[in-house]
Amino acid sequence: MTAWNIRPIASALWRNRTGAILVAFQIAIGLAVLVNAVYVVKQRVEKIGRPNGMDTANMIWVASAGFAKDYDYKAAYSEDLATLRGLPGVKAASLFSNIPLSGGGSSSGYQSRPGEVGPKETVPGNKYDVDEQALAALGVKLIAGRPFEAHEILPPSETYEDSPQAIVTRAFAKELFPKDENFLGKTFYNGIGEPMTIIGVIEHMHGAWVGWDKLDNVVLFPRVKNGPSSIYLVRTEPGRRDAVMRDIEAKLGDSNPGRLLRWVRPFDYFINQSYLDDRNMAIFLVSVTSALLAITALGIFGLATFNVSTRIRQIGTRRAVGARRMDIVRHYLVENWMVTTAGVVAGCGAALGIGYWISVKYELPRLDLYYLVGGVLTIWLIGLAAALQPARRASTISPAVASRTV
C-alpha cells in the first residue's frame, strides 16, 4: 500500500466518472479563460497607466465657438486669454488647435531632408498650434532649448502657412535623426519641402490617439489657427482646478453674446473617454472571469459533496477498519486533485491555443509561459479550497455507520 493510495482512489473515481469528467471540462475552460484574461487585462492596465508627460490633474480645457456674423474672433481670443490668465489660481493658459489624448487631432508626415522621400523616411507627428504659454500650461519637461516667445507666435491668417520654428518631443526627434543626441537647431521639413527648426525638445508628451503607436511623436508650432472656434488650455495651482473651472464658467459664460461657451472640462474627462474601451474591457474580463471561476469552484464543491454523500457507508467501513480522519480527508483531496489535474492538462492546450489567437489578433507578443504556470497553481488552489469542506465533513462520519444498516 503506497502512502497516498493513488490506485484505489483512481479506481473509485473511474467507477463514477461522468461527474468528474464534467468538472474536469469546467476546469479546462476555467484555466484557458483565466490565463488569457489575466494576460489581456495586464496589457490594458499598463496601457492606461503609462505616463503621458503632462500635469494632468491640474489641467482644464475650455472650448468657445463664435457663431455671429460680426464675431471678431481675434479680439475675442485675446480677451479670453487675458481673462483666463488673470484668474486667481491660474498658472498659465494657452491656445491649442486640438486636445491631446482626446481621440481628435491632426497629424502630418515630416522628413529629415527636403525633396521626395519614401514612406519609410516619413515620420508622422501629432501636431498642435499653440502660443507662448503652452509649455507652462502643459506642465511638460523641457530637456533642451526654450519655450516659444510671444513675438514668435504667427497670427491667424486666411491662408495656411507652416511656421519656421517647432518644439518637438524627444521621441519624434529621435525618429527623424536616429544617429543624433542633440536635436537643438536641427532642421526638418514638411511634405512640400518647407523647413522648420527645432528650438526646444520636450522629454515626453502624448498626442491625440491612444491606440496609435506614434502617440509619443508630438510637434508644437507657434501659431494661432484661424476661425471662430477656439480651444484654451488652462493649468492651475495644485488642488485649485475645480474652483478655477467654476470661475471660468462664470467669467466666460456670457462675456460675449456672439459666441457659445461650449464647455469647460477637466483633462481627465478626455483621458477617461479615450481609455474607456480599454478600461471597460478590463472590467468585463475581470468580472466574467471571476464569476466563471466561482462557478467552477461550486462545481468542484458539488462533485465532492455528492461523492461524500453517496459513499457514507463505505467511509464508515474504512473508518471502522482503522483509517484515520486524516486518511479520509486525504482521500477526498487527492481524488479532487486528480480531477483538477485532468482538467488542467486539457486546459493548458486550450489556453495556449486561445493565447496564440489573441496574440495574432491583437498583434501582441506570444503568451508568456509564466501566466500558464500561475494559472495552473491558482486552479489547483481553488480546487483544493473548494473540496476542503466536503472532505472535512467526510472525515466526521462515524465508524458506527458501517455496522448500522448492513
Next chain:
Amino acid sequence: MFGYYLELAFRNLKRNPGLTALMIGAVALGIAVCVLTLTLYRAMSGNPIWWKNDVLYAVTMDFWDPQEPAWDDKPHLPPTQLTYRDAMAVYASDIPQRKVIMHKAVGILSVDGQGMLPERAATRVTTKDFFAMFDVPFQYGGTWTDAADAGPEPVLVISRKINEKLFGGANSVGRRIRWNDNEFRIVGVRDHWMPLPTFYDVNNDVLEEPEDVYIPFGWSVALELDSTGNTNGWKPEDIKTYQQFLNAEVIWIQMWAELPDEATRNRFQAFLDNYAMEQKRAGRYQRPLNNRLTKVDQWLVDNNVVGNDDRVLVGLAFAFLAVCLLNTVGLLLAKFLNGASITGVRRALGASRKQVFYQHLVEVGLVSSIGALLGLALGALLLAGLRSLYTVDPTDAGGTQAIAHVDVTSVVTALLLAFFATLAAGLYPAWRIGRIPPASYLKAQ
C-alpha cells in the same frame, strides 16, 4: 401526465433547496452574461439596414499613393472616402436610382426672438436622397429638392430632439432658424432614428447618435466648410486656400449609391472604371484599377466596425455559458442519482424508462425556465450597470449609452439559446437515470 410530472418536479426541487438554487443560479448567470455580450455584439455588428442590403452600396475609388496602399493591413481596399472632385464627378452620373455625397460638420443653432441660448448641433452636409435612401423617417415635412442642393437654398432638416428643444415639439416646418448665423428655413423634422452602428459614416464613433441637423451639400463650398469627421491625404501638397483644398488629393466625402438591380450595378461599376481610366490618362489614379461598390454588411467588416474586443467578449460569454451548463449537468446528475431509490420504486411499480425519462426532463425544463427568467432580469440589471460604465459625463446625451438598452432580438436569441441548451444538457442525466436497474435500489431498502 404533464401536470403530475410538473408537480413532482416542484416537489423534487424543494427537497434540496440549496442544490436547486445553485443550479438555477448557474443557468441564470450564464444567460445574463450571454444577454449582455450578445446585446453589445449586435449593437456593433448588426446590419441596421439589412432590408436594403442588396441595393445600397458604398462607393470607394483607389487614387491613393502609388507607393503605398491606403490601408496597411488591408492593401486590397481603396480609401473609405472620396476627394471633393471625384465625388462631384461621380455624383453627376444618373445611373443610380438614388445617390448621396456628404460629410460631417458642426453648427450653432439659434432662433431669432427666442430667449434661448444658442445650441451646438452636429450637422450632416448631404444631398436630398439621404433620407429616402437610408429609410430615415420624418415626423413633419420631408427632404429638399435637387435645386436646393445645387443652389444652394437655405433649407434644412432638424431632428425631433432639436425640434422638441427649440419648438416644443410643434410642427416647425416653414419656421426660420439660424445655422452659424445664416438664416435657414426648416423643411422637415426627422423622427427618432438610431441605426446601430452608424454604417453610413464609419469614420468616427459608430455608436454615436445620428446628426441633429441636415443641410444641402452645396453649402459646403458656399460656406467653405470642411469636415469635422476625418480628413486624410496621401500626397504632399501645398494647401493654403479653400480652393486648393477642394482640388487636393484629400479624402473627406462619403458616397453611397442605391442600385436596384445587377444590371444597374454593372453599369455604374463600368462608369466608375471609365472615369478612373480617364483620370489615369490625366496622371492621377496611378494604382491598379480598384473601384468598389460595397454592400453594407461587407462595408462593416471591411471597416473593422466589430473590433477584436467584441469577438473576445462573445467567445468569453460562450465559454461562460458552457461552464454554467456543464455545472448544471453535473448537479442534475448528482441530484437525480441521489433520488435514484425513489426512481427505483417507481420503475418497480411499472413506470417505463420512457416515462422516467420524461418525468426528469420536465424537471430539467422547470430548472431551465426559472433560470432563463432570472437570467433575463439579471441581464437587464447588468445592462444598466453597463450604461454607467460607458458614461463619462452623465449630462452627455445618447452616444454609447444607446447600446445599453435591452435589445429584443438578442434577448430572445439568448433566452432560446439558454433554454434549449439547458434542456439538451438535461437529456443525459434524464436518460441516465432511466437506465438504472430498479433492483439495485430496492435491495438496499
